[in-house]
Amino acid sequence: KLVSREFQPEDTVIKVRDAVIGNGHMAIIAGPCAVESEIQALTIAEHVKKAGADLFRGGAFKPRTSPYSFQGLGEQGLKILAKVREETGLGIITEVMDYETFDMVEEYSDIIQIGTRNMQNFSLLKRAGHAKKPVCLKRGMAATIDEWLMAAEYIMEGGNTQVILCERGVRTFVNHSRNTLDVSAVPVVRKESHLPIIIDPSHAAGRRDQVIPLSRASVAAGAHGLMVEVHHDPDNAMSDGAQSLYPSQFESLCRQVDSIYKLL
Numbered sequence: 001k002l003v004s005r006e007f008q009p010e011d012t013v014i015k016v017r018d019a020v021i022g023n024g025h026m027a028i029i030a031g032p033c034a035v036e037s038e039i040q041a042l043t044i045a046e047h048v049k050k051a052g053a054d055l056f057r058g059g060a061f062k063p064r065t066s067p068y069s070f071q072g073l074g075e076q077g078l079k080i081l082a083k084v085r086e087e088t089g090l091g092i093i094t095e096v097m098d099y100e101t102f103d104m105v106e107e108y109s110d111i112i113q114i115g116t117r118n119m120q121n122f123s124l125l126k127r128a129g130h131a132k133k134p135v136c137l138k139r140g141m142a143a144t145i146d147e148w149l150m151a152a153e154y155i156m157e158g159g160n161t162q163v164i165l166c167e168r169g170v171r172t173f174v175n176h177s178r179n180t181l182d183v184s185a186v187p188v189v190r191k192e193s194h195l196p197i198i199i200d201p202s203h204a205a206g207r208r209d210q211v212i213p214l215s216r217a218s219v220a221a222g223a224h225g226l227m228v229e230v231h232h233d234p235d236n237a238m239s240d241g242a243q244s245l246y247p248s249q250f251e252s253l254c255r256q257v258d259s260i261y262k263l264l
């Protein structure tokens with residue numbers, strides 16, 4: 001299999017603008033859950049850049065549980081992300097939800113994100129296989145590691161070898177967090193695959209008080225990066241405010257994971 005260590009013994013390293021993900025490099029992706037406005041995105045981008053983020057995240061097409069929740073700004077959101085890149089120099093990552101909007105998302109983004117709910121959307125994976133941008137494939141919330149790696153195989157099989165795996169927590173019986181972060185995915189994926197693996201502690205936790213500890217554990221376990229939700233006014237965020245860090249907390253997170261990374 002193309003994703004396997006046997007097929008390719010050396011780690012895949014992905015370079016996006018100034019960011020490097022994989023083998024000896026740790027990248028921090030940060031930003032709001034959703035792009036809400038130009039001023040919101042630019043404000044958060046300035047904060048996270050100053051704290052040390054390497055890439056900016058923000059959803060323009062949001063896969064919401066309820067159809068009555070904010071669905072994202074669509075193409076207008078993508079235009080705002082392009083503006084953020086222009087103003088800050090940060091590369092941007094944003095989610096593609098369906099085949100129909102793939103071309104548009106591919107054009108604006110530096111990394112295309114496929115979310116947990118679409119991990120086995122095979123037509124989307126096949127389309128991502130001939131995308132000209134790296135793809136960040138989030139683990140399905142009830143997917144085994146084998147299923148996740150096979151989903152990555154769909155993308156690679158189409159010719160796109162630039163795949164980043166993102167663990168974001170799996171569904172369990174617990175009620176002290178939104179999902180349960182599977183830190184053990186890091187050593188398992190690193191053994192079985194050459195692809196970089198990053199962790200999203202924000203969607204795993206669902207609440208901000210767990211995000212920094214889970215980030216420390218992720219880096220200590222050998223993750224090649226983190227994707228963290230940050231908002232300057234989480235109480236008024238249009239999605240996932242409860243798990244979004246305040247900028248000052250994100251700054252502290254960057255300092256902490258940096259010192260852990262240096263120990264490895």
Ligand code: PEP
Nearest residue numbers: 059115116117138168203
């Ligand atoms: C996201 O990162 O914006 C997101 C919706 O995450 P997930 O697909 O992991 O729920």
Ligand code: MN
Nearest residue numbers: 033229239240
């Ligand atoms: Mn979110």
